[in-house]
Amino acid sequence: MKATKMRFFLLALVIMLALAGCTKGNNEAKDSSSASANSPSASESSGDPSSSASASSEADKTPVTFSYFNAAVAGKDGNTNETVLGKLLEDQTGVNFKMEHLVGDLNTKLGVMIASGDLPDVMVPDSGIDKMLDAKAFIPLNELLDKYGPNIKKLYGPYWEDMKSPDGNIYIIPFAANNGFVPDMYQPGAFxxxxxxxxxxxxPKITTLDEYFDLIKKYKEKHPQINGGDTIGFDVLTDDWRFFTLTNPAPNLAGLPNEGEVFVDMQSHHAAVTGDKDFMKRWIQKLNEANSQGLLDKESLVAKYDQYIAKLSTGRVLGFFDYGWQIIPAQQNLLQAGDDDRRYMGFPLVFDKGTKDQYMDPPKFVANRGIGITSKAQDPARIIQYFDNMVKEENQKLLFWGEKGKTYEVDDKGRFYQTDEQIKQTQNPDFQQSYGFKYYSYYWPMGAGLFSDGNSYFADRQPEVIEKSYSEGDKTLLNAYGLKVFTDVYSPPDERKWYPVWTANKQQGSPEQIFEQKKTDLQRKAFPKLILAAPAKFDALWNDYVADFNKLDVKAYEDWANGVVQDRLNGKKR
Structure with missing residues (x-):
C-alpha cells in the first residue's frame, strides 16, 4: 500500500473506532492514532528514544507482563524491562516480557508444554513449529494484524502471501522482512x-577440503597442546535440531547452496535428494579419515550445544564447520580472552579446485521460522500492538543501533557510525545483555537490509562500523588475504528464483515432513557409525546406509520438492 493510501486508511480507521466508542478496559488497548501523528520527525528518525514516536496517548499503557519462551537459542532468562531497550519500549506501551530460553531437548520441552497445556503467551518454537501448529497451540493472527498491525503489514507487505499457512491463516510472524541485500559481517556457512x-x-590460500585438513594435521603434530590441554583437530555439531550442521557441508563442498534436503540443477531445475549422493559420501568419508588420523573430537558427536561452545571457547579446537550466528558466543569469549591466534577465520571450501563456491545466500524470506502467540495468551491484541510499535522504523533503529550519542553517532550526511569506544562497548557480552541488544537482536517481528535513509538495519553490517570494528589481528588477516571484509572470501550468490526449497511449508504429518524426520533419524544412527568405523569397513557400511535410505519414499519427496520449485518459478507462493 502506498504511503498516501496508508495515511487515509489509518485516519479512517481511527474515526470509525472513535465513533464506535471502542474501549475494552485494561485487557485490550485501543488502536494507534492517525499516521500523521505517528509519522517520525527528523529527530525521531535518528533513533533518539526521547523523541521517538510511541503508542498513541489514548492507547492502554497499563503495566502488564507477558511470558516469552525462546526455543531457538540459549540465553539468560529475565525481564525485558530490566534492560535499557526493554524499559524504553515499556515506557511507550506499558508492556514487559518475562523471557525464558530453552534448556535441554527441544522436542521434549515442547511435548511437555503441549501435553500439560502450560504454554507461555508468546513463543519462538524454531524447528518445532510444525509440532505447535499440529497441536493448535498458536492462534491465527489475521484479524489481529488487520486491526492492530498496520506497521507490521507495511513492513511485511511483499511477503504477506508467503506468511500464510495452507488454510489461509497466519500463525507466526517470521523474522525478518528483508529490504535490500547487505552482506553479513558474521560469515554464513564456512569451514x-x-x-x-x-x-x-x-x-596460505585454502580452497579445498584436503588443503584444510592437511593444515590442521600439520599444526596439531607440531603443537599437541594448547592452553594447557590436548589440541583438538576438528569438531562437529550434531545436537538436536542443529544436526544440519553436520549434513549441510556436503552439497556446499560440491559447489551447491543450502536448499535443505535437496539440490536443484541450474539448467533443468530438477530437484533431487542429497542424502545418498556421492558428495554426501565423500564428506562423511573425509570425517572418517580425519577420525582415523586422530583429528576428530569423538565427544563432539554426542555433545550438547553449550558444551560445543564451551570447547570452542577454550581455544584448543583448530577447526570446525558452522554458521557465524551459531558461534557468536564462542567468538565473543575468544575476543574477550585477547589471544588473536586462538580466534577463527572461515573459508568456503570445495572438494575440487575450480569449483565455484555457493555458500553465500541470495536474498530470501524464511517463512517457516518466527514468533507466534499461543492459545493461552491472555491479551493477544496487546501483544500485537507491542509488536506493531516495535517495527516502526524509529524503534527498529533504537533496537538495533541504540541511542544516538550513547551507542552510535550520525555524521553530516546522515550516515550512522560508531566510535572506537562505542564499538568496544556494544561488542561486550555483558553490555549487550544489560542494554537489551541480546534480547532484541533477533527472534521478534523485524526488518533487515536497509532503512529508508540507506543505513543498514544492523550496526555490524554498516561499512563505517565494520571497518572500524576490526582489531589489529583482524586487519593483519584481511591484509594477508587481500580482503576488505571477511565475507569477501565468498563468491557472489547465483540468482535462484525458487531458493531455498527448505522454507516451503510442510504440515505436521505430511509425507514430506515424515520423510525428513525418518531421514534424520536414519542419519543420526548411521553417520556416527560411518565416521567412527575402521576405514576399511566404510564402503560396506555406506552401502547399508544407502539401502536403508532408499527404503524411504524418496520419489514422493522429490515430487513434492519439484512442485515447490516449479510453483516458485511460475510466481506461485509455496
Whole structure:
C-alpha cells in the first residue's frame, strides 16, 4: 500500500473506532492514532528514544507482563524491562516480557508444554513449529494484524502471501522482512580454522577440503597442546535440531547452496535428494579419515550445544564447520580472552579446485521460522500492538543501533557510525545483555537490509562500523588475504528464483515432513557409525546406509520438492 493510501486508511480507521466508542478496559488497548501523528520527525528518525514516536496517548499503557519462551537459542532468562531497550519500549506501551530460553531437548520441552497445556503467551518454537501448529497451540493472527498491525503489514507487505499457512491463516510472524541485500559481517556457512594455524604456515590460500585438513594435521603434530590441554583437530555439531550442521557441508563442498534436503540443477531445475549422493559420501568419508588420523573430537558427536561452545571457547579446537550466528558466543569469549591466534577465520571450501563456491545466500524470506502467540495468551491484541510499535522504523533503529550519542553517532550526511569506544562497548557480552541488544537482536517481528535513509538495519553490517570494528589481528588477516571484509572470501550468490526449497511449508504429518524426520533419524544412527568405523569397513557400511535410505519414499519427496520449485518459478507462493 502506498504511503498516501496508508495515511487515509489509518485516519479512517481511527474515526470509525472513535465513533464506535471502542474501549475494552485494561485487557485490550485501543488502536494507534492517525499516521500523521505517528509519522517520525527528523529527530525521531535518528533513533533518539526521547523523541521517538510511541503508542498513541489514548492507547492502554497499563503495566502488564507477558511470558516469552525462546526455543531457538540459549540465553539468560529475565525481564525485558530490566534492560535499557526493554524499559524504553515499556515506557511507550506499558508492556514487559518475562523471557525464558530453552534448556535441554527441544522436542521434549515442547511435548511437555503441549501435553500439560502450560504454554507461555508468546513463543519462538524454531524447528518445532510444525509440532505447535499440529497441536493448535498458536492462534491465527489475521484479524489481529488487520486491526492492530498496520506497521507490521507495511513492513511485511511483499511477503504477506508467503506468511500464510495452507488454510489461509497466519500463525507466526517470521523474522525478518528483508529490504535490500547487505552482506553479513558474521560469515554464513564456512569451514573455520584458527588464525594461529594460518599464521604458522604463512597465511596460505585454502580452497579445498584436503588443503584444510592437511593444515590442521600439520599444526596439531607440531603443537599437541594448547592452553594447557590436548589440541583438538576438528569438531562437529550434531545436537538436536542443529544436526544440519553436520549434513549441510556436503552439497556446499560440491559447489551447491543450502536448499535443505535437496539440490536443484541450474539448467533443468530438477530437484533431487542429497542424502545418498556421492558428495554426501565423500564428506562423511573425509570425517572418517580425519577420525582415523586422530583429528576428530569423538565427544563432539554426542555433545550438547553449550558444551560445543564451551570447547570452542577454550581455544584448543583448530577447526570446525558452522554458521557465524551459531558461534557468536564462542567468538565473543575468544575476543574477550585477547589471544588473536586462538580466534577463527572461515573459508568456503570445495572438494575440487575450480569449483565455484555457493555458500553465500541470495536474498530470501524464511517463512517457516518466527514468533507466534499461543492459545493461552491472555491479551493477544496487546501483544500485537507491542509488536506493531516495535517495527516502526524509529524503534527498529533504537533496537538495533541504540541511542544516538550513547551507542552510535550520525555524521553530516546522515550516515550512522560508531566510535572506537562505542564499538568496544556494544561488542561486550555483558553490555549487550544489560542494554537489551541480546534480547532484541533477533527472534521478534523485524526488518533487515536497509532503512529508508540507506543505513543498514544492523550496526555490524554498516561499512563505517565494520571497518572500524576490526582489531589489529583482524586487519593483519584481511591484509594477508587481500580482503576488505571477511565475507569477501565468498563468491557472489547465483540468482535462484525458487531458493531455498527448505522454507516451503510442510504440515505436521505430511509425507514430506515424515520423510525428513525418518531421514534424520536414519542419519543420526548411521553417520556416527560411518565416521567412527575402521576405514576399511566404510564402503560396506555406506552401502547399508544407502539401502536403508532408499527404503524411504524418496520419489514422493522429490515430487513434492519439484512442485515447490516449479510453483516458485511460475510466481506461485509455496
Amino acid at each position: 573455520y580454522i584458527q588464525r594461529g594455524v594460518l599464521k604458522e604456515f604463512g597465511y
